[in-house]
Amino acid sequence: MLSNKLQKELNNQMNNEFFAEYEYLSMAAYFHAGNLDGIANYFHVQAQEEHFHAMKIFHFILDKGGKVELQQIAKPDVDFASPVAVFEKALAHEQKVTKSINDLMDEAIKENDHAVNSFLKWYVDEQVEEEASASKALGKMQIIGGKGEGLLMMDQEFAGRSFTAPAE
Ligand code: OFO
Numbered sequence: 001m002l003s004n005k006l007q008k009e010l011n012n013q014m015n016n017e018f019f020a021e022y023e024y025l026s027m028a029a030y031f032h033a034g035n036l037d038g039i040a041n042y043f044h045v046q047a048q049e050e051h052f053h054a055m056k057i058f059h060f061i062l063d064k065g066g067k068v069e070l071q072q073i074a075k076p077d078v079d080f081a082s083p084v085a086v087f088e089k090a091l092a093h094e095q096k097v098t099k100s101i102n103d104l105m106d107e108a109i110k111e112n113d114h115a116v117n118s119f120l121k122w123y124v125d126e127q128v129e130e131e132a133s134a135s136k137a138l139g140k141m142q143i144i145g146g147k148g149e150g151l152l153m154m155d156q157e158f159a160g161r162s163f164t165a166p167a168e
Helices: 004-033 037-063 083-110 114-144 148-159
Strands: none
Touching: 004 037, 004 083, 037 083, 037 114, 037 148, 083 114, 114 148
């Protein structure tokens, strides 16, 4: 059984992940509109990952006999100042998610809920990768100043990214 608090926080985290999916779709739309379909693809893959993260929590809550409570998904940003600003926002977003996963983990430890603790370890590790890849992408975007031939090269590089569901 999940405590009421953990059930609520897991449902909130699931909502954070669905919101992240929305945010990344919005970023994908921005790059499509700028004819940079390869960079848009990078964000589509990111959105697919977030959907996977949300659904993993969805099934975990059910497996624990808890109640899945879907909530309203907030409207993501739809206007961005520049390609660099998008990648800055993506990194800031991942840092925020890391904090919310850590808070959730703190609660699982406090309640001695070993199952939730074990489940969340996957997210702790995943956030290390998420932040590293967001940081690297931002770094590249900053090097090229978000424009010119460098942007087209990034577009080509990111066109090759694809989603593979991680092992459960
Ligand atoms: Fe779900 O990792 Fe990004 O937000």
